[in-house]
Amino acid sequence: MGKEEFIKIDEDAVLDFTTACKKAGVSHFELLSSVAVSATSSSLYLRTKGELEEGLKDLCFERLSLFHPSMIMTPTNRYGLSQALTLKVMPWLDPILIGSFNKYKSISAETLGTAIAMNAIQNNDAVGVLTLHWSDFIKLSKR
Template identity: 30%
Template sequence: MKVAVIGASGLIGGYLVQHLLAEPSVQHVKILVRKKLDLAHNKLEQVLVNFEDPTTLESALQGTDAVCVAVGTTQSKVKGDMAAYRKVDYDIPVNSARAAAIQACGLYLLVSSVGADANASNFYLKLKGEVEEEIKKMDLPSVNIFRPSMLLGNRAEFRLGERIGQGVMRVFNWLIPSKYKAINASDVARSMVQCCLETNPPKWNILEYQQIMAKLK
C-alpha cells in the first residue's frame, strides 16, 4: 500500500507518519510538505507542494492508494486573519480531496473535529462542517472523517492554553460524555492506520471518540 500524508509536521500527522512507517503492509509513505522536514526512512518520500496549486496536488497524489489529511492552524498563527485560516483548514482538505478523486485514490481520511457542523455559529466548527459537506459531494470511493475532541500529546510548539486544558481534561475525562473525551493524538493516528488497512472500507464513515478507540482493539 502507498499512503500520502498531508500535515506531517502536526501533532497527529507526526504520529501518523511514524505508525505508517512501522506498518509492514505499507510499502511507501509520501508526505506532502511546503518545506522539507528533518525525517529520513527508506519507505519515506518528501514532496514539496504548493497547496494553492491544484495541479501540483494532483501530480503529488498520483499512484497513491490512501490520502490522510491532518492539517490545521490557529488564530494566533494567522494573527486573526480568517481568510488565511480558511486557506489552511478549508482549502487544503477540499483541494486535496478533489485531487484524490481525480487520481482515483481508493481512500481519503480527514481529521476534522467533534461538533463539526456547517450550520454552527462557532467559526471553527462551522468551517470544519463546511469541509465535510464539500468532501461528501465528491466522487471518492471511501471517506473516513475523524472527529476527535481535545488532543493529548506534546506539540513542537508550546500552547499555554492547550497545556492547561490537557491537564484539566486528564483529571476530569472520566466525567465527560464519550464523544467529548480528550484523546491521545497517537491513538487517532493509529486508528487512521487501521482504517487504511481495511479490506472493505465504507463509502462514508464518521469516527468520534468511541469509534476511534474501537479501531484499536
C-alpha cells in the same frame, strides 16, 4: 492569521487536494476533523471544518472516513496556556464523560494515529461516509 487565510488553508487547500485525489482514482479518503463540526456553526473553526466535510461528501469517494476527536493530548505543551490547561484538566474530566458524552473524551495523539492507520489498512467492504468518534478510535487502536 485572518479569517480569509484560515479558510484558504483549512478548507480551500484541502478541497483542492481531495479533488486532485479523486481525479487520480483515490477511492478512500481520511480526514482528521473535529468533534461538533457543523457547516452552520457560529464558530469559524467548526463551521470551516463542517463546510470542508460537506465539500468532501460532494466528491462522492467510495469511502470517506471522517475522524472527529475532541482534545488531542500530546506529550508536551506546544501551544501555550490553553493547551497547558487542557493537558491538566482533561484527565480529570474524562471519567465523567460517559454515554453520549464519551465523544468529548480526550485522546492521545498516539492512539488517534494508530486508529487512523488501522482504519486505512483494514480489509473490509465498508463504503460511504463513516464518521468516527472516541469509542471508534479506541476499538480501532486495539486491532
